[in-house]
Amino acid sequence: MKTDRGKHSARPAPSRELAELRARLAEAEETLRAIRGGEVDAVVVAGKQGPRVFTLEGAEHAYRVLIECMNEGALILAADGVMLYANQSFARMVKRPLEQVLGSSFHRVLSVTNQAVLRPLLKRTVKSGSKIQALLHAGDGSQMPAHISIRPLAKNGAKSATFGIVVTDMTEARRNEEMLRALTHRVVQAQEAERRLVALELHDHITQRLCAVLARWAALANKLPAHEKASRGEVMKLSEMLGQTVDEVQRIARNLRPTVLDELGLVPALRATCTEFADRTGVSLKLACKPLSARLPAEVELTLYRILQKALENVEKHARARHVMVQLTKQRDILQLTIKDDGIGFDPDQPPASRKKKRNFGLLRMRERATYVGGTLKVKSVRRAGTEIEVRIPLPPPARAKRSRSKAR
Ligand SMILES: Nc1ncnc2c1ncn2[C@@H]1O[C@H](COP(=O)(O)OP(=O)(O)O)[C@@H](O)[C@H]1O
Numbered sequence: 001m002k003t004d005r006g007k008h009s010a011r012p013a014p015s016r017e018l019a020e021l022r023a024r025l026a027e028a029e030e031t032l033r034a035i036r037g038g039e040v041d042a043v044v045v046a047g048k049q050g051p052r053v054f055t056l057e058g059a060e061h062a063y064r065v066l067i068e069c070m071n072e073g074a075l076i077l078a079a080d081g082v083m084l085y086a087n088q089s090f091a092r093m094v095k096r097p098l099e100q101v102l103g104s105s106f107h108r109v110l111s112v113t114n115q116a117v118l119r120p121l122l123k124r125t126v127k128s129g130s131k132i133q134a135l136l137h138a139g140d141g142s143q144m145p146a147h148i149s150i151r152p153l154a155k156n157g158a159k160s161a162t163f164g165i166v167v168t169d170m171t172e173a174r175r176n177e178e179m180l181r182a183l184t185h186r187v188v189q190a191q192e193a194e195r196r197l198v199a200l201e202l203h204d205h206i207t208q209r210l211c212a213v214l215a216r217w218a219a220l221a222n223k224l225p226a227h228e229k230a231s232r233g234e235v236m237k238l239s240e241m242l243g244q245t246v247d248e249v250q251r252i253a254r255n256l257r258p259t260v261l262d263e264l265g266l267v268p269a270l271r272a273t274c275t276e277f278a279d280r281t282g283v284s285l286k287l288a289c290k291p292l293s294a295r296l297p298a299e300v301e302l303t304l305y306r307i308l309q310k311a312l313e314n315v316e317k318h319a320r321a322r323h324v325m326v327q328l329t330k331q332r333d334i335l336q337l338t339i340k341d342d343g344i345g346f347d348p349d350q351p352p353a354s355r356k357k358k359r360n361f362g363l364l365r366m367r368e369r370a371t372y373v374g375g376t377l378k379v380k381s382v383r384r385a386g387t388e389i390e391v392r393i394p395l396p397p398p399a400r401a402k403r404s405r406s407k408a409r
């Protein structure tokens, strides 16, 4: 190549070439970065037969098809919640055209409470990501329960963080859950009705008959001549055994359906259960509860009574506790029952199946029962430090209470 190196040339040719090469290198590096970052769909290369187009579809076609065809909503969010990308499924979920969805804020389809949960998650860039349950507000005013999985995406040279979001429609799952809950509620109600019937039978028939036998037996014993000492001793022993049987049958009937609960209300029933527990097991039990100003709905009373029964059963079976504290408090419209022991404790997060081979339903059923009456149940337990069961039940306004009772206890 001939070069003109005349004296009027301002820059020497090699440095111009170097600058050109540097610029081309920078351009090539930028192109490579864009290809790696997925910002390039095709590359145009100038050739002898004119420009040739190499699409990069092959590399990402499968991903695109997958994302576009999947049932879940897929989104890419900027840190401020703006939807940079959304698939058709998400547009269908929120019942808005895709063009309206793109560029708008994801927060707009969430309730204020859900927004408050999401915002900090879009600030954190924890690699493991996060999951939340939310209600999506669709364009037609309807709402859809959804499971939202959030994961920060690799920056790939982008200036600010972006997040990959997968939205799963939980309508069907929620409906099934509700049906299952309603069904188990019906089972519990049927079980309670059956228990009440068996308790009545035991009380009205078996106990009555046993008491009649006991009375006749005592009369017979009195008729025995005084010198028949051995026979009198045997008869007294038998009537004692009969008396114990009556007590046992009454205890079973009381456990099946405590008449004290129906007749006297929650506080006397809790007190009777606690006294019976302490007397029978020898574990010291302190009960702190003030009389309530009014009777509660029957189902709430029965729920709290059954939860206490089951919790004390667990203390007896598993805790090896020396002290138990039972507390019933009412703060505004929330009734709270706490059962706390100082026993060996356990790990409530560990799945029950791995704790033991058999399935444990006690705690699960206690929680379910609290849920039926709109309440919650928390289990706090630390190994070697004891266990605390906390039940909180919101009370309905007095006018809406299902059962009106004249006497307040
Ligand atoms: N108060 C407690 N103290 C120690 N461990 C407990 C207590 N309550 C429950 N647990 C543990 O939790 C498990 C599950 O309890 P639960 O669901 O009532 O089933 P179950 O009593 O039939 O084993 C128990 O097996 C026991 O290991």
Ligand SMILES: [Mg+2]
Residues within 6 Å of the ligand: 310, 313, 314, 362, 363
């Ligand atoms: Mg149990």
